[in-house]
Amino acid sequence: MNPDIERRVNETPFIDTHEHIIEESVRLGEPDGALFTCNDWAYLFWGYAASDLVSAGMPQPDVERFLGPEADCDEKWRLFAPFWPRIRHTGYGLAARLSIQELYQEDDFTENSYRRINEKYLARIREGYYREVLRDVAGIESCQVNSLHDVFCETAQPDLLMQDISILSLSEPDIAGCLRLCSLPASTLDEWHALIDWFFETYGPRAVAVKSQMAYNRRLDYEAVKEDSARPLFSRLASGETLAPAEQKALQDHLFRYCLARSREFGLPVKLHTGYFAGTGHMMLDRVSQNASDLCRLVQEFPDITFVVMHIGYPFQEQMIALAKHYPNVAIDMCWAWIVNPAASVRFVKDFLMAVPSNKLLTFGGDYVAVEQVVGHAKVARRGLTRALSELVDEGWLSVGEALALVPELMNGNARSIFGQGSAEGAAGA
Numbered sequence: 001m002n003p004d005i006e007r008r009v010n011e012t013p014f015i016d017t018h019e020h021i022i023e024e025s026v027r028l029g030e031p032d033g034a035l036f037t038c039n040d041w042a043y044l045f046w047g048y049a050a051s052d053l054v055s056a057g058m059p060q061p062d063v064e065r066f067l068g069p070e071a072d073c074d075e076k077w078r079l080f081a082p083f084w085p086r087i088r089h090t091g092y093g094l095a096a097r098l099s100i101q102e103l104y105q106e107d108d109f110t111e112n113s114y115r116r117i118n119e120k121y122l123a124r125i126r127e128g129y130y131r132e133v134l135r136d137v138a139g140i141e142s143c144q145v146n147s148l149h150d151v152f153c154e155t156a157q158p159d160l161l162m163q164d165i166s167i168l169s170l171s172e173p174d175i176a177g178c179l180r181l182c183s184l185p186a187s188t189l190d191e192w193h194a195l196i197d198w199f200f201e202t203y204g205p206r207a208v209a210v211k212s213q214m215a216y217n218r219r220l221d222y223e224a225v226k227e228d229s230a231r232p233l234f235s236r237l238a239s240g241e242t243l244a245p246a247e248q249k250a251l252q253d254h255l256f257r258y259c260l261a262r263s264r265e266f267g268l269p270v271k272l273h274t275g276y277f278a279g280t281g282h283m284m285l286d287r288v289s290q291n292a293s294d295l296c297r298l299v300q301e302f303p304d305i306t307f308v309v310m311h312i313g314y315p316f317q318e319q320m321i322a323l324a325k326h327y328p329n330v331a332i333d334m335c336w337a338w339i340v341n342p343a344a345s346v347r348f349v350k351d352f353l354m355a356v357p358s359n360k361l362l363t364f365g366g367d368y369v370a371v372e373q374v375v376g377h378a379k380v381a382r383r384g385l386t387r388a389l390s391e392l393v394d395e396g397w398l399s400v401g402e403a404l405a406l407v408p409e410l411m412n413g414n415a416r417s418i419f420g421q422g423s424a425e426g427a428a429g430a
């Protein structure tokens, strides 16, 4: 790897464009049974790495006990130890190892280290540790958080944890879920429109973007469905009826486009999950393969919205390169991708930069719930970005100077332009 590029990448702060980090105040308390399931070293595996454990053969009940509040540290080690050698080299396993190296100066999870790691994990959790972990250890200027609890999270640290408006429950629609967050009537389509307006008017001015992960549940072929067609569907749904799949799709099509119109009004980029599914045992790859083609119509019809296509559409990332090259209003976000497949992500950066204008690539989002996990992921991303740019130089496609000039743009400048964020303040290098 080129040492000049490596140095530049290591000292440049990331703007992290996608996380699900829960509030620090939650982590300072007891596990809540929701996204904070246990408070010991096993929590470093919560989410993605646990999926690799399942994929490697760890029985589901054991995974739940491993991530739950009841088993002690030693039992957790006995459950985990047989499967760790199988996943330690994957992007998820690598990120977990790099996290403990950076945070606790421990090299690996072993029979001899897990108790020490647990002590160091607990000792680090204190007021203000989010800022310290993200800025001082991971070299991250700020994160953009998509709350998995709320449409919008009123964070205690808005300069560090910027927030997306999650339109999933507004467009699905999850009527009961939204009514827990506001006291508005919701029995007619017009009332639901007013409820969507309320969320945008209340949170839009403070939001950094809009996010939808609807691609987990359906295709992204959102058609233009008129109010008159959607009105009776909404009324039936609100009165407790179950809609037929085609009716449900039509209502979602209408509501999603309604949310897009609000996003445009507030000047908010729209982030869309594409590609691979988190978890295990439920992904339908034929539908995933249609994400890029399904988006063509939408990005044509809303030319003044910036669509941020997340996770590089893995494993169909070549299609996303074509999409971003062709459409001025499409950018690609590599959030999560570095740990889904680090080697493919290196190839992706090279392919992207040889084909697409460089201002349309966002190179980091940890996509984690636990702040500690972001550290290792940022390290994988820095290593991958360094490798991709070094290889482009070695292969004669870029000069060292050209590669160095791209670094700040790819790591924070593009995010600043796309999301209209202010300049770096109090940011530290890694």
Ligand SMILES: [Zn+2]
Residues within 6 Å of the ligand: 018, 019, 020, 146, 367
């Ligand atoms: Zn995510």
